[in-house]
Amino acid sequence: MATGNYVVGIDVGGQTTKLGVVDARGTVLAQTVIRTDNHEDVRLYVAELAEAVKKIILDANAEGQIRGVGVGAPNGNYYTGTIENAPNLPWAHQTVKFAELLSEALDGLPVALTNDANAAAVGEMTYGAARGMKNFIMITLGTGVGSGIVINGEVVYGHDGFAGELGHTAAVRNNGRACNCGKSGCLEAYCSATGVARTAREWLELTDEPSVLRSLDTIASKDVYDAAKDGDKLALKIFEFTGKILGRSFADFVAFSAPEAIVLFGGLARAKEFLRQPIEDSMNANLLPLWKDKVKIVFSQLKESDAAILGASALAWEL
């Protein structure tokens, strides 16, 4: 089974699931989207997903040529192929044998599964900004902050398959913001898209600084980005603050695995013109002398519309 010129990549998000057929150069030959949240029963969701997979394989003229299927999903465990207690997936409030179920529904095609950030790291290593790198850390800045750590060319899964939760390391140790995970002060509470919006709301309430953001009823990170592009001073300061928090955490990550680069990916990484400098300044200020100015900050080179599918698909080449 594990031969063939194409792979299927599936990115399971809280609302939608994106899937595509991909060739060895990272071209997405056919793709589609289904809802993730239509079903409470995982079997119904998997049945619908399998139908969609079969359809795009037909669309891509790739029948009989699929090497395997890679899946990126929240709380996905590479070792066991399970999704464990993912709060945002209605059919995964307990442990779900996802890889096994999907493989059965696809007539035995091999399925590899990991979390979304690890999938992004493999994607970047296979097709993107980390090609040729053996040691790097992928940080995904989306609704949350995820991470995929690559050491000696391999994703770090750890003893239990759940390594790389850098979004839940301590950015602020005292009086930190409450995080969705139940802890406080986590990097994710400050530097996710949600965290940036929180910073905006907090600063608007605590200061009198003028800002176009004051005129909005609700604030998302994209509003802060748009305001920053228009030169709004408060919005610019918010990105500076976000970059500073990221940079000092990155310095600790470097002390761990001495990576060649930290690669940034996800919606918020679009704001690279505002984030790069404060990240680099703050990281270098907190690094041991031996690493100062030596660790690259790199932004993802994958086309954003394809990136999630590519990341997941890259896993399947290793099957």
Next chain:
Amino acid sequence: MATGNYVVGIDVGGQTTKLGVVDARGTVLAQTVIRTDNHEDVRLYVAELAEAVKKIILDANAEGQIRGVGVGAPNGNYYTGTIENAPNLPWAHQTVKFAELLSEALDGLPVALTNDANAAAVGEMTYGAARGMKNFIMITLGTGVGSGIVINGEVVYGHDGFAGELGHTAAVRNNGRACNCGKSGCLEAYCSATGVARTAREWLELTDEPSVLRSLDTIASKDVYDAAKDGDKLALKIFEFTGKILGRSFADFVAFSAPEAIVLFGGLARAKEFLRQPIEDSMNANLLPLWKDKVKIVFSQLKESDAAILGASALAWEL
């Protein structure tokens, strides 16, 4: 050359260098000590060291049966075999090709070199508390705080060979203590033997709490330990504080590599009866739910007098 039933382990410390001949079961058959700080010229030091190595090989009746030599040294780089700018070694203020020089002085015996904490990790994995573990983090609590990270059974060296500087991650982000490395708030500034003595001096000055420590002219971590054993309340609080700081940093390390255990080694680890509980409590309070009560805190099982030699020697089995 890389055959033989014995290895030589060399632990290069700031003042003394310990060396021994070791068999595959971790028995030290012969050992000796020379001064590290008698020479400014690395060649003179290496010449003296090579003489000492040859002598213990004779003492152990191990001529012609040495597989290789493992060296643990501050700022030792596994990839290059160099010692780079080690401030405490008078002959290594620049980059020194240590492995090459020593191998030449030993008529071509292969030499592997790494830093002392990585050597300790390999030692613990080969002969000690981490036997059979594929994923663990070694933390050495000595004059400084060092670390050796093992993932999938291999020490993590990173892109440049210097990975695993967890003693210089941020324990305190604001108004932290100045660290020898030039940064402030590092874990080492709080949780090394020196850090514990600093805590004692700080608290004696800032509080009125009675303590036997007040009667001492100078305070070392051993004094705090002795006082704690006698039930001195301030000394007990100092270990509680130290354990708390360690535990919350350990929680961040777990989020990185999801280890099976964190193994503690070094002079300060002797205080395990006072450190274990606060470390475990604080680590678990800061872990994501998925890891709570699942990561072991283990204390080194190597005989302390032999441990440094064993750690360095274990490297040589991989030659």
